Amino acid sequence: MNIWARVSRSRSIKPVLVAGLLIACLLTGCARAKKSDSAFQPSDVTSVPMGDPFVQDINRLGINALKLVNQDEAGGGNLILSPISLATALSVLSNGAAGATLEQINGIVNSRGLSQNEHNNRYRDLISSFYNRKDMVILPANSLWIKRNYPFKESFAELAKAWYDADVFSLNDKASSAVNEVNRWVSDRTKGLITDPLSEIHPLTVMLLVNTLYFRGTWENPFDxxxxxxxxxxxxxxxxxxxxxxxxxxxxxxxxxxxxxxxxxxxxxxxxxxxxxxxxxxxxxxxxxxxxxxxxxxxxxxxxxxxxxxxxLDFGYKSEMSDCLKALGMVDAFTDGVADFSRMVDGKKPSVSRVLHECRLKLDEEGTEAAAVTAIAVTATSAxxxxxxxxxxxxxxxxxxxxxxxxxxxxxxxxxxxxxxx
Structure with a gap:
């Protein structure tokens, strides 16, 4: 199932970086969105120490993923991934996981074994540090799109809102309308650089978790x-x-x-x-x-x-990342009847079915412009x-x-x- 439409080219040559993540949870039945009452409280953090293990997990995920994708591509062609987009997505997802499923996700994004609250707090600090910048723009954004009348736990949405500043919406029962609404949100958060990442929504879909990261800056010393x-x-x-x-x-x-x-x-x-x-x-x-x-x-x-x-430079790349994440140890989340997302839903056994990631890069004399979209689908069954x-x-x-x-x-x-x- 190809849910991606082509990422549009921006007409602007201003240096911009955009990353996006969509997590699609597909479960048998319908669902009901429960909007979280929890409010994101940004910290005053503006930086994190270089080499911090928390950041190293993000970077390690990106490098290991790129190496595996490069192997799959037999070393040919241009590649680009967004480590922080992948890591943020998995971290939000981890709040709904339990047991071995959680342990395997944490093995990728939380190797030091921080408590879930401590791990979430580190991401809150990271997001806050991006919000607190001057002279440049780094804007992360997250959202949950939950279908009506499905037994999602309100606590899952509350954690996404409180720690990751996620918007929480009801997923439209009409598939075409839902696609338009999600794409409109993505386009807004990426300043129009990514306009239609979603081309369809599987009829069993009960939740979409969407993450975007937008960066805009200029070279300190532009090229003539x-x-x-x-x-x-x-x-x-x-x-x-x-x-x-x-x-x-x-x-x-x-x-x-x-x-x-x-x-x-x-x-x-x-x-x-x-x-x-x-x-x-x-x-x-x-x-x-x-x-x-x-x-x-x-x-x-x-x-x-x-x-x-x-x-x-002006190129794009997209890949299905499920096999890559399995190779990195995240196996149970993809296995029907084994995946444990009991902190996300009551009485159901959903599993991740797909992880899609797409990026775009444009580099010129003024700076850099890029876009990335990732999707995870969860299904039932100085010197x-x-x-x-x-x-x-x-x-x-x-x-x-x-x-x-x-x-x-x-x-x-x-x-x-x-x-x-x-």
């Missing part, structure tokens, strides 16, 4: 488009293609590890884009990448005067500068990138570019 020109980009096959290559000389964090070079470009307001250019095959780099290694590379960066070549040394950092072959929130260390988007032309 007068220096952008057609240049060669060498593909993994050895072929070359002509791409629009942006050029600049900037003082940026840079590291040469021998087998790879890394450089970081900053957006205004505390988000960065880290580029990893391997000397050999990009898939070998990705297969060896871990959250710890990403943190280590970041710690070795030092300011250098750098001649930069960065291709313009001292070296100003005199000029180094080259040319992204003229396949590379890996991570868009990172510098105040929390959370990876917002993570991907691989095989061909800037898409």
């Amino acid at each position: 488009d007068s220096f952008t020109r057609k240049e060669d980009f060498t593909l993994s096959t050895g072929e070359t293609v002509k791409v629009d290559m942006m050029n600049s000389r900037l003082m940026v964090p840079f590291h040469d590890a021998g087998d790879l070079k890394a450089a970081k470009l900053y957006y205004r307001g505390g988000v960065s884009m880290l580029f990893l250019r391997p000397e050999e095959n990009v898939n070998d780099l990705l297969s060896d990448l871990t959250a710890e290694k990403l943190f280590e590379i970041n710690s070795h960066l030092a300011i250098h005067t750098t001649d930069l070549k960065v291709p313009r 001292m500068p070296e100003p005199e040394q000029i180094v080259d950092f040319y992204l003229d072959k396949p590379f890996v990138f991570a868009i990172v929130d510098e105040r929390t260390g959370a990876v917002l988007f993570l991907g691989k570019v095989e061909n800037p032309l898409g």
Whole structure:
């Protein structure tokens, strides 16, 4: 069942990042939405310590998921995922899980074994830190769409509202109207960048859990488009293609590890884009990448005067993530008769049937624009500068990138570019 329509291209060239998550719970029968009376109380948190285990779980999920998806794709094509969108979705879902089902979800997003309240509180702090930003926009959003007359526990909706600032709606009994209402909410929360992620709703659907993440920022040092020109980009096959290559000389964090070079470009307001250019095959780099290694590379960066070549990017990617999450240990949630979501519903045995994830990225002289949508369906059954040394950092072959929130260390988007032309 393909519930996705094509993500629309934004006409704006302003740098924007959008991630979205939809969790569709499909259960036999009807359901009744119960709007939570709990109100989200944002904290005054503006940052989280770099390397925090809570954030590392988010990043580890993203990196491990990207590696598995890359294996499924046999290493070909551009990829992009949103670790924080996936992790937020699973964390909301975990509030309805119990027993081994909860343990397996927590093994992915809560490896330190925090209590459910402590885990939820960390996400409240993360969401609050995004709300409290200046000079940039990072807007997470969550919603529950619950069908009438189904025995959902009100406490599940209350937790989503109180900890994740979720809106709670009644899911329209008329499928076409429900699709329009959900898509309208997504379009509003993503500023029109994602307009129609949902093309249909299965007749057994009793709940949709929707998560979006919207980011907009500009480079601290925009590229001069007068220096952008057609240049060669060498593909993994050895072929070359002509791409629009942006050029600049900037003082940026840079590291040469021998087998790879890394450089970081900053957006205004505390988000960065880290580029990893391997000397050999990009898939070998990705297969060896871990959250710890990403943190280590970041710690070795030092300011250098750098001649930069960065291709313009405009591509999208979508994937069904169920097998990926099963491979990461989340098995019971997908198994009919075994999945335990007893903290979500009374007297029923729902199970997750699908996890869909879609992202879009656009990078140009002003900054970055991207969109991501994920769906989970549940069914019944810095160092001292070296100003005199000029180094080259040319992204003229396949590379890996991570868009990172510098105040929390959370990876917002993570991907691989095989061909800037898409």
